[in-house]
Amino acid sequence: KPTIAVVGRPNVGKSTLFNRIIGERKAIVEDTPGVTRDRLYATGDWLNYEFNVIDTGGIEIKDEPFQEQIKMQAEIAILEADVIMMIVNGREGVTNDDLFVARILQQSKKPVVLAVNKIDNFEMRSDIYEFYELGLGDPYPVSGSHGLGLGDVLDQAVEHFKNIETDVAEDDSVRVSLIGRPNVGKSSLVNAILGEERVIVSDVAGTTRDAIDTDYHYDGEHYKLVDTAGMRKRGKVYEATEKYSVLRANRAIERSDVVLVILDGEEGIIEQDKRIAGLAHEAGRAILIVVNKWDAVKKDDNTMKKFEDQVRQEFQFLDYAPVAFVSALKGSRLPTLFPLIRLANESHKKRVQSSTLNEVLVDSVSMNPTPTDKGRRLNIFYGTQVSVGPPTFVLFVNDVELMHFSYRRYLENQLRKAFDFTGSPIHIISRKRN
Numbered sequence: 001k002p003t004i005a006v007v008g009r010p011n012v013g014k015s016t017l018f019n020r021i022i023g024e025r026k027a028i029v030e031d032t033p034g035v036t037r038d039r040l041y042a043t044g045d046w047l048n049y050e051f052n053v054i055d056t057g058g059i060e061i062k063d064e065p066f067q068e069q070i071k072m073q074a075e076i077a078i079l080e081a082d083v084i085m086m087i088v089n090g091r092e093g094v095t096n097d098d099l100f101v102a103r104i105l106q107q108s109k110k111p112v113v114l115a116v117n118k119i120d121n122f123e124m125r126s127d128i129y130e131f132y133e134l135g136l137g138d139p140y141p142v143s144g145s146h147g148l149g150l151g152d153v154l155d156q157a158v159e160h161f162k163n164i165e166t167d168v169a170e171d172d173s174v175r176v177s178l179i180g181r182p183n184v185g186k187s188s189l190v191n192a193i194l195g196e197e198r199v200i201v202s203d204v205a206g207t208t209r210d211a212i213d214t215d216y217h218y219d220g221e222h223y224k225l226v227d228t229a230g231m232r233k234r235g236k237v238y239e240a241t242e243k244y245s246v247l248r249a250n251r252a253i254e255r256s257d258v259v260l261v262i263l264d265g266e267e268g269i270i271e272q273d274k275r276i277a278g279l280a281h282e283a284g285r286a287i288l289i290v291v292n293k294w295d296a297v298k299k300d301d302n303t304m305k306k307f308e309d310q311v312r313q314e315f316q317f318l319d320y321a322p323v324a325f326v327s328a329l330k331g332s333r334l335p336t337l338f339p340l341i342r343l344a345n346e347s348h349k350k351r352v353q354s355s356t357l358n359e360v361l362v363d364s365v366s367m368n369p370t371p372t373d374k375g376r377r378l379n380i381f382y383g384t385q386v387s388v389g390p391p392t393f394v395l396f397v398n399d400v401e402l403m404h405f406s407y408r409r410y411l412e413n414q415l416r417k418a419f420d421f422t423g424s425p426i427h428i429i430s431r432k433r434n
């Protein structure tokens, strides 16, 4: 999916426009502990195009002077977006900060669409002409509060999508990403896996896509390590802002089949680790938990077991994810990774036969009868797998209200026992049979 980044000074109305673009769509997701949904990153659509939208205004870079903040926001937009939407305030006219941002955008050669906000009525339209001075092409009048003019701006943005080369090569490779908070050793691990400093790639500014993937072959299978360039190119300053690292993680997750959630064995688990892992879980990807820096951990005979217990405790929603212990620095235990990646990927793509599925369901119900509520009993008529990646099952029932969380959980465990979905979430949806 192409990405639009929204940039502009504070108070020009970025968030209002951002919300207008994404509409009121809220993904229906199950509750994951520790995951806060902020609206920094969302999806929108226009004229049959689906795209991601980033509100760079939501990325606050603490302790930096104002000019430095807007500069970084513009740079993040350049790194992350295919099309940049710059928003200015039509009531204030061109400011020095607008000129400053416009210059950075111009140098990037990324396509920019310029929206002049707060043009609430027709008489105000003449106020837009002075924005030609920014050198970003035609200014478009919009009104975030009245919902006017946005269509024309999106038309322009979508026009630019047509020139983007699609980056999803339709091959049979398994896309693997490494996510985690700064300094857990993501880049070190990628380097250790690839065996050399291959991650460092030349920095071609401007028009090319920044998400560069690296091919890797293991045991006759083709993998792609997602966004290996991004790991190097983006400075620590950026990654250190939590919202930006969440955004990066989201982008990597979106493009992968298997996600490695990297933890720092030396420092232990913190809240931010859970949030990042929660994103991968919510997205329904195959997941492996990788504890890095295992070399730096003082060990007795039980250390690994203890750490794994702690992982299980802290990441209860990831009870299906295997845990691996490695050291990127020493290169140790790395061979344990790919067999687990393969296993998780197979689980993620697993298809089970309807007949076998229904046998398992019937057995499960006979071992543990379905719940009742106000004298009515849940009746499961039939189940079928509707998709893979992750495996998703639809159960046809007499009344969806009767499918309690705990019973769905029980059925999930039974399916896991019967078919082995190690490393993959599975989704169970109840539908009323008509």
Ligand code: GDP
Pocket (backbone or CB within 6 Å): 180, 181, 182, 183, 184, 185, 186, 187, 188, 189, 231, 292, 293, 294, 295, 296, 326, 327, 328, 329, 330
């Ligand atoms: P990233 O921000 O997640 O990409 O982390 P880096 O790969 O840049 O690593 C952060 C720091 O941790 C660097 O100083 C690395 O040398 C160090 N580091 C990475 N992996 C290991 C490891 O396995 N053991 C130890 N002791 N240090 C590591």
